[in-house]
Amino acid sequence: MLALFYIFIAVAVALGIWQVNKLTSYRKTILKNDKNEDVVAIAKSEENPIATEKDNDIHGKFFFVFLIGFYILMGYCLFFLNDIMLPESASVEGENDDNLFLISFVLIGIVQFATQGLLFYFSFKYRGINNRKALFYADSHKLELIWTTIPTIVLTGLIGYGLYTWNDIMDLSTAENPIVIEVYAQQFNWQARYAGADNTLGRGNVRNIKGINTIGVDMTDVNGADDVPVRELHLPKGRKIVFKFRSQDVLHSAYMPHFRAQMNCVPGMVTEFGFTPKFTTEEMRMQEETVIKVNGINKIRKAKGEDPYVFDYLLLCNKICGASHYNMQMKIVVEEEAAFYSWLKKQPTMAEVVK
Amino acid sequence: MSEHHHKETFVTKYIFSQDHKMISKQFLITGIIMGVIGVFMSMLFRMQIAWPEQSFSLIEAFLGSHQTDGVMDPDMYLALVTIHGTIMVFFVLTAGLSGTFSNLLIPLQIGARDMASGFMNMISYWMFFISSVIMVISLFVEAGPASAGWTIYPPLSALPQAIPGSGMGMTLWLVSMAIFVASSLIGSLNYIVTILNLRTKGMKMTRLPLTMWAFFITAVIGVVSFPVLLSAALLLIFDRSFGTSFYLSDIFISGEVLHYQGGSPVLFEHLFWFLGHPEVYIVLLPALGITSEVIATNSRKPIFGYRAMIGSIMAIAFLSTIVWGHHMFISGMNPFLGSVFTFTTLLIAIPSAVKGFNYITTLWKGNLQMNPAMLFSIGLVSTFITGGLTGIVLGDSALDINVHDTYFVVAHFHLVMGVSAIYGMYAGIYHWFPKMYGRMMDKTLGYWHFWITAIAAYGVFFPMHFIGLAGLPRRYYSNTAFPLFDDLSDVNVVITMFALLGGASQIIFLVNFFMSIYKGKKATQNPWKSTTLEWTTPVEGIHGNWPGKIPTVERWAYDYSKPGHDEDFVMQTEPLKDGEEES
Numbered sequence: 001m002l003a004l005f006y007i008f009i010a011v012a013v014a015l016g017i018w019q020v021n022k023l024t025s026y027r028k029t030i031l032k033n034d035k036n037e038d039v040v041a042i043a044k045s046e047e048n049p050i051a052t053e054k055d056n057d058i059h060g061k062f063f064f065v066f067l068i069g070f071y072i073l074m075g076y077c078l079f080f081l082n083d084i085m086l087p088e089s090a091s092v093e094g095e096n097d098d099n100l101f102l103i104s105f106v107l108i109g110i111v112q113f114a115t116q117g118l119l120f121y122f123s124f125k126y127r128g129i130n131n132r133k134a135l136f137y138a139d140s141h142k143l144e145l146i147w148t149t150i151p152t153i154v155l156t157g158l159i160g161y162g163l164y165t166w167n168d169i170m171d172l173s174t175a176e177n178p179i180v181i182e183v184y185a186q187q188f189n190w191q192a193r194y195a196g197a198d199n200t201l202g203r204g205n206v207r208n209i210k211g212i213n214t215i216g217v218d219m220t221d222v223n224g225a226d227d228v229p230v231r232e233l234h235l236p237k238g239r240k241i242v243f244k245f246r247s248q249d250v251l252h253s254a255y256m257p258h259f260r261a262q263m264n265c266v267p268g269m270v271t272e273f274g275f276t277p278k279f280t281t282e283e284m285r286m287q288e289e290t291v292i293k294v295n296g297i298n299k300i301r302k303a304k305g306e307d308p309y310v311f312d313y314l315l316l317c318n319k320i321c322g323a324s325h326y327n328m329q330m331k332i333v334v335e336e337e338a339a340f341y342s343w344l345k346k347q348p349t350m351a352e353v354v355k
Numbered sequence: 356m357s358e359h360h361h362k363e364t365f366v367t368k369y370i371f372s373q374d375h376k377m378i379s380k381q382f383l384i385t386g387i388i389m390g391v392i393g394v395f396m397s398m399l400f401r402m403q404i405a406w407p408e409q410s411f412s413l414i415e416a417f418l419g420s421h422q423t424d425g426v427m428d429p430d431m432y433l434a435l436v437t438i439h440g441t442i443m444v445f446f447v448l449t450a451g452l453s454g455t456f457s458n459l460l461i462p463l464q465i466g467a468r469d470m471a472s473g474f475m476n477m478i479s480y481w482m483f484f485i486s487s488v489i490m491v492i493s494l495f496v497e498a499g500p501a502s503a504g505w506t507i508y509p510p511l512s513a514l515p516q517a518i519p520g521s522g523m524g525m526t527l528w529l530v531s532m533a534i535f536v537a538s539s540l541i542g543s544l545n546y547i548v549t550i551l552n553l554r555t556k557g558m559k560m561t562r563l564p565l566t567m568w569a570f571f572i573t574a575v576i577g578v579v580s581f582p583v584l585l586s587a588a589l590l591l592i593f594d595r596s597f598g599t600s601f602y603l604s605d606i607f608i609s610g611e612v613l614h615y616q617g618g619s620p621v622l623f624e625h626l627f628w629f630l631g632h633p634e635v636y637i638v639l640l641p642a643l644g645i646t647s648e649v650i651a652t653n654s655r656k657p658i659f660g661y662r663a664m665i666g667s668i669m670a671i672a673f674l675s676t677i678v679w680g681h682h683m684f685i686s687g688m689n690p691f692l693g694s695v696f697t698f699t700t701l702l703i704a705i706p707s708a709v710k711g712f713n714y715i716t717t718l719w720k721g722n723l724q725m726n727p728a729m730l731f732s733i734g735l736v737s738t739f740i741t742g743g744l745t746g747i748v749l750g751d752s753a754l755d756i757n758v759h760d761t762y763f764v765v766a767h768f769h770l771v772m773g774v775s776a777i778y779g780m781y782a783g784i785y786h787w788f789p790k791m792y793g794r795m796m797d798k799t800l801g802y803w804h805f806w807i808t809a810i811a812a813y814g815v816f817f818p819m820h821f822i823g824l825a826g827l828p829r830r831y832y833s834n835t836a837f838p839l840f841d842d843l844s845d846v847n848v849v850i851t852m853f854a855l856l857g858g859a860s861q862i863i864f865l866v867n868f869f870m871s872i873y874k875g876k877k878a879t880q881n882p883w884k885s886t887t888l889e890w891t892t893p894v895e896g897i898h899g900n901w902p903g904k905i906p907t908v909e910r911w912a913y914d915y916s917k918p919g920h921d922e923d924f925v926m927q928t929e930p931l932k933d934g935e936e937e938s
Contacts, residue, residue, distance in 0.1 A: 084846075320508075
C-alpha cells in the first residue's frame with residue numbers, strides 16, 4: 001500500500017508544479033474603467049509559441065552553466081575517480097592494451113571536450129533575439145572534407161594499433177613451451193585442470209561426468225591420467241599460460257580484469273586465451289596503485305565493521321548465467337615459478353583422484 | 356483517394372482506425388504505457404544495486420512472491436533487467452518512436468492522403484498491441500518472466516533448469532517478439548512503399564525533409580534485419596520445444612546429460628546480432644531525423660550539409676549490417692573475424708562524426724529558439740557525441756576484451772541509443788503535438804522536464820563509465836560478494852539517486868502530455884514557423900489530410916532565413932522567385 005502512497009505523493013507534486021506554473025502565466029495589468037478609475041485585471045499573458053526572447057535568454061544561459069557543470073563532472077570522474085580504477089596490467093600482453101586505451105581515451109577526451117564545448121557555447125552565444133536573421137549557410141564542401149578526412153586518418157591509426165595489439169594477444173601459435181590449463185565453468189563454480197607432466201590435456205566431455213570426475217575427463221585417454229584438477233588457480237610469473245575454456249551448462253565468461261583477459265566459455269566447444277603474468281600476487285599487493293585502492297576499500301569496510309580486505313587476483317563470471325551469477329568466482333594466485341611447481345606437485349593427479 | 360469523408364463510428368475512428376494520424380497516436384500511447392513500465396522496472400533494480408540488503412516496501416508491494424521481506428530475489432533481478440531492456444529497445448524505442456512518427460509524418464511531409472495501405476497499417480498497430488499485451492502478461496507467470504538478458508542467449512534461455520524464467524516466461528517472450536517482428540515488417544514495408552510512390556508533385560527525393568530520409572532508411576534496415584531475429588527465435592523455439600540442437604550441445608545440468616549434440620550458441624549470437632546491431636540504428640536514426648528537423652526549424656537556419664546528411668545516413672545503414680560481430684569479439688569466434696569487425700565498426704565513426712559536426716555547424720550563427728523540442732534536440736546531440744565516442748573504445752577488439760559486459764558498455768549504449776533516442780522522441784512529441792491534438796503542450800513544464808532529465812541522465816550514465824573501467828560486470832544482482840568492488844558502492848548510490856530523480860521527472864511530462872490533450876492552448880496552423888508540408892494542413896487534422904488538392908512542392912525543406920525573403924522561413928509550397936536558386 002505504501003507504494004500507492006508514493007505514487008499519490010508524486011502525482012501531487014507534479015500537480016503542484018503544474019498549478020504554480022499556471023499561476024505564473026497570469027499577469028497583473030492596470031486598466032481604466034468607465035469612470036476613469038484604475039482597475040486591476042488579471043490576464044493571461046499571450047505567449048509566443050516558438051519561444052520568447054526571455055526564454056531564449058534563460059535557456060541559452062542555462063546551457064552555458066550546464067556546459068561548466070558537465071566539464072566539472074568530466075574532470076571529477078577522470079581525475080578523482082582514478083583511485084578506484086584497476087591497477088596497471090598484471091600481464092605482459094595487457095601492457096599494449098593499457099597503452100592503446102590511454103591513447104584512445106586521450107583522443108576521445110579531446111574530441112569530447114571540444115565538441116561539447118562548441119555545442120553548448122553555440123547554444124548560448126546564438127540564443128535567439130527578435131528581429132535578428134540567422135545566417136543562411138547550407139553547405140561547405142571544404143568544411144565537410146576536413147571533418148571527413150581528419151577522423152578517417154585518426155581512425156586508421158587507431159585501427160592499425162588496435163589490430164596489432166589484438167593479433168598479438170590472440171595469436172597463441174607462437175607461444176613457446178606454454179603452461180596449458182583448462183578452465184571449466186558450471187553454474188555457479190569454476191574449476192581448473194593442469195595438463196600435467198606431458199603438457200597435454202586429456203579429452204573431456206560432459207558425458208564422462210561421474211561421481212568425483214566432476215569435469216568429465218575421459219579416463220581412457222592416456223593424456224588425462226597426469227592431469228591435475230584444482231579449485232584454486234595458481235600461475236607462475238613470467239611463463240606464458242594458455243587457457244582452454246569449457247562450460248558444462250550455459251554460457252559463462254571467464255573474466256580476469258587485472259590481466260586484461262576475458263573469454264567466453266561455450267558449451268560444446270573449447271575456447272582459448274593466453275597471457276603471461278607479470279607480477280606475483282605479493283608484488284601486486286605492494287604496488288602503489290593497488291595500495292591506494294585497497295586502503296580506500298578498507299576505509300569503507302571499517303566503517304561498516306567488516307574485516308579488512310587483502311588484494312587477490314580473481315577470475316569472475318561475466319556472462320549472465322543464472323541466479324548466482326553475481327557470486328561465481330575463483331581466486332588466482334601468481335607466484336614465482338619454483339613455488340608454483342612445488343604447489344602443483346602437492347596436488348593429486350586425475351589418476352589419483354578418480355581411483 | 357479524396358472521397359474519404361464517409362461517416363465513421365466510434366470503432367472505426369478510434370479503435371480499428373485506418374487513418375495514419377490516429378494510428379500514430381495509438382502507437383504513441385501504447386509506447387508511453389510500455390515506457391512507464393520499462394522505466395519503473397529500472398528504478399526497482401537500481402534500488403537493489405545501490406542498497407542490496409535493504410528492504411523496501413515499494414519492492415514488497417510490486418514483486419509479490421518474487422521478493423522476501425522487501426528484498427528482491429536474484430531471479431527477479433535478472434528478469435527485471437531482461438524485460439526492461441526488451442521493452443525499452445523494442446516496444447518504446449522501435450514501435451513507440453518509429454511507429455509514432457513514421458505514421459504521423461510520412462503522409463503529411465511527402466504530401467499524401469494516407470499510407471499506401473491503411474489496412475496494413477492498422478494490422479501493424481494491432482499486432483504491436485497484441486505483442487505488448489503478451490509481453491505484459493508474461494510478467495505474471497508464476498515462475499517469473501524471461502530472465503536470460505534481453506539478448507536471450509541460449510542455453511540459458513533454452514533450459515528452464517538453468518533459470519526459472521526460461522519456462523513459460525520465455526515462451527511468451529518469444530511469441531510476443533515473433534508477433535512484434537511481423538508488426539514491424541508490415542509497418543516498414545508500408546513506409547517504404549509510401550515514401551517511394553506517394554510523394555506529391557515536385558517532391559523529389561532530394562527535396563524530402565531529413566526526417567523522411569531517416570524513416571525511409573530505418574524502414575529499409577528493419578526489412579533487411581528483423582526477419583533474421585524471427586528465424587533466430589523460431590530455431591530457439593524448435594530447440595526448446597521440439598528437441599532440435601541448433602544452439603545446444605554437450606550439456607550437463609541438474610545431474611543429467613541432455614540429449615543435445617552438435618549445435619552452438621555462437622550461431623545464435625550471430626543471428627541475434629545481425630538484427631541486434633542494426634536495431635541500434637533502427638532506434639537511433641528516426642531520433643536523428645527528428646532532431647535534424649527540429650534543430651533547423653528552431654535555429655532558423657537550413658540544416659548544414661543536407662546531402663552529406665543523407666550520405667551519412669546511408670553509410671551508417673550500410674555499415675550497420677556488417678558490424679554485428681563487435682558484440683562477439685570474445686565469444687570464441689575466430690580472432691580473424693574480430694579483426695574484420697573492428698575495421699568495419701570503427702568506420703562507422705566517420706559518418707557519425709559528419710552528422711555530429713553538421714548539427715553543431717547548423718547552430719553556428721543561428722537565431723536559436725529555445726523551446727522544449729529544441730532543448731531536447733541539443734541534448735540529443737550532446738549525448739550522441741558522449742556515447743558515440745566511447746564506441747571507439749568498445750569497437751576496438753583489443754580494448755573490448757577488458758570492458759566487455761561491464762558497466763562501461765551499459766553506460767555507452769544507454770547514452771548513444773537509449774537517452775539519445777528518448778530525447779529524439781521527446782523532441783518529436785513537443786514539436787508535433789500540435790499536429791496530433793491541435794493543441795500546444797505547456798512550455799514551462801517542458802522546460803522543467805528537460806533540465807531535470809538532462810541533469811539526471813548525465814548523473815546516471817557518465818559516472819557509470821568509470822565503474823565499468825574499474826571492472827564491475829553488468830547484470831550482477833549484488834556486488835557484495837566481491838570486496839574488490841566495495842569502493843564502487845558510493846558511486847552506485849549516486850547513480851541510483853539520479854536514476855530515481857530522472858524517473859520521477861518523467862511524471863512532469865506525463866502530466867503535461869495528458870493535460871494538454873484536453874486543456875492545452877489551441878494551436879495555430881504553423882506554430883513553429885516551419886517550412887514543411889505538414890503545417891499546411893488544417894489544425895483539426897481531417898481524414899485525407901488536405902481539404903482540397905494536395906499542395907505542390909516547389910523547393911527543398913530548409914529555406915530558413917534565406918536572403919531575399921521578408922519572413923525567415925519559406926514554405927516548401929512557395930514557388931521559386933525569378934532568378935532565385937534552389938539550394
